Amino acid sequence: MPIQILPPTGAPRVLAAAQLSNSLGDGAYYVTSALYFTRVVGLSPTQIGLALTAAWAIGSVTGVPLGALADRKGPRGTAVLLALVTSASVASFLFIRSFVPFLLAACLYAVAQCALAAARQALLAGLVTPAARTGVLAHLQSTLNAGLAVGAALGGLALRHDTRGAYLAVFALDAASFLLCALVLLRLPAVPRTAAREQGEPRLAVLHDRPYSVITALNAILLLRMPLLSLAIPLWVVDRTDAPSWLVSALFVLNTLAVMAFQVRMARGVSGPRTATRAVRHSGLVMLASCVVFAFSATGPPVWATVAILVAGAVLQVIAEMQQSAGSWQISFDLAPAHQVGQYQGFFGTGVPVSRTLGPLLLTSLLVVWGVPGWLLLGGIFLVAGLAMGPAVRWAERARAEAGAGAAEGIFTGRLPAG
The missing domain is CATH 1.20.1250.20 (MFS general substrate transporter like domains)
Known part of the structure; x- marks a missing residue:
């Protein structure tokens, strides 16, 4: 293909x-x-x-x-x-x-x-x-x-x-x-402005949407893969392994080319909340495997084996990245009200700067300081976040259904139900 x-x-x-x-x-x-x-x-x-x-x-x-x-x-x-x-x-x-x-x-x-x-x-x-x-x-x-x-x-x-x-x-x-x-x-053609806020509706309704806030937080955790690729893995390769330093650049190129070539194919099976949460869950599992593989690179194998282990970890990492991206895109749109897509996407997108701001300190502490145990703990964090996405999405869907039922009865509380 x-x-x-x-x-x-x-x-x-x-x-x-x-x-x-x-x-x-x-x-x-x-x-x-x-x-x-x-x-x-x-x-x-x-x-x-x-x-x-x-x-x-x-x-x-x-x-x-x-x-x-x-x-x-x-x-x-x-x-x-x-x-x-x-x-x-x-x-x-x-x-x-x-x-x-x-x-x-x-x-x-x-x-x-x-x-x-x-x-x-x-x-x-x-x-x-x-x-x-x-x-x-x-x-x-x-x-x-x-x-x-x-x-x-x-x-x-x-x-x-x-x-x-x-x-x-x-x-x-x-x-x-x-x-x-x-x-x-x-x-591009102009997109019509959204309808005015309903009476009693908060100006920034997303800040009152607790299920969506939890989903955004889980996505921010999964986005720690960004500083992992750009900062933590290069430091790990140079400080904790015997691999040549040029491998840092090679792993970055591998990631870029893989996403360019296979992201579209990876996203084809994601079409709704169920398939999206499954993709995110799988990404957590694959990230755990990737972290375990990266940890093995510091166990003292020959240089050629170290290079092979690091490449294998990078391959697993980019597979998880593409799965997480496809699933999170679908979830972020499916759960955003049609008239508030901008503010909901603005809120969901905070995961990127949050991971870039907090990720370097967290990852360097876990990996550069703790070493192999840090990799295993990080893999567990990715796994828990991926597994938690499913329940969080179901909570959000229940909140949407209850809010819709309340609106049909002419009730608006200004806050989505807690679920």
Whole structure:
């Protein structure tokens, strides 16, 4: 069966083009930004870490109200505006020479990125039928990874030259990529604004939705796989094994290419809450197996065996990643009210900045400090979160049914039932 990255023509194809445009710039930005701010601007790693932690924390908080803004004002216009703001925030990095301006620009960047993700999800929900959303999101994820891979290669050229001009060219490319993203999004048809809030309905209803909050928290735990790949595994390979350091890059490339090639196929069996929770449950089991395999790499096998073990762990990890992604996409849309997709997606999307903010400290403590026992504990955490998703989704479905019955009787309490 041939690998298909791009989704069908129409709105999904335009969404993919927008995704590809900004992911090219982001790929180059991700591999060069840390070196630019340390070597060229002169910031310390501690300053960079502090600013980024604060920025993503603020971004996670503002995603919900800005997602609600997309519901009220229309997701297309909101997404275009946020893409322009992201472009401006990246462009401002070109002129930053000290910590405080960097902190402010990083906060603006994180807020715009988190809100843009929510607005895009609301836009997709308005343009794609519910049955096709997970499949389209799988195509978009494949497109994202393709763009990041090409962008990372471009960033590699800048790293090779290691000059101020090369780094500035990368930032200009990323700013231009979000500008192009905004122009591409304008090609999409406008999605009608949602209906006004019912009397007594909270402005940010998702904050009162306890089942959805639990689901979001479980998803944030499962998203610890993100700093696991980008931070913990590289540190583990270098500090705890005898594997060559180039394997870190090879494992990252393996992950990127696997998602690009197989995410669409992995998502085909996910079509509703039952299949989605099964996918998330399986992802927890596979992540447990992956953690056990990674732990074995520190038991002192020959170098060739260590490399094979690490590759096997990475393969299991990316399989779990694709299962978890497909299942979580389906769950997040199925349980979001049709008139509040933006704010619900903004809330669900907080799992990404939360995992990026808290994950590095947690994972380095578990794996780099504790070693093999830390891997086993982490695998158990993934397993419990995956298994807990099913009961949490059923709780949310019962709450939806009870809330719907109350609305039919003209009753609105302002809070979903506890289940």
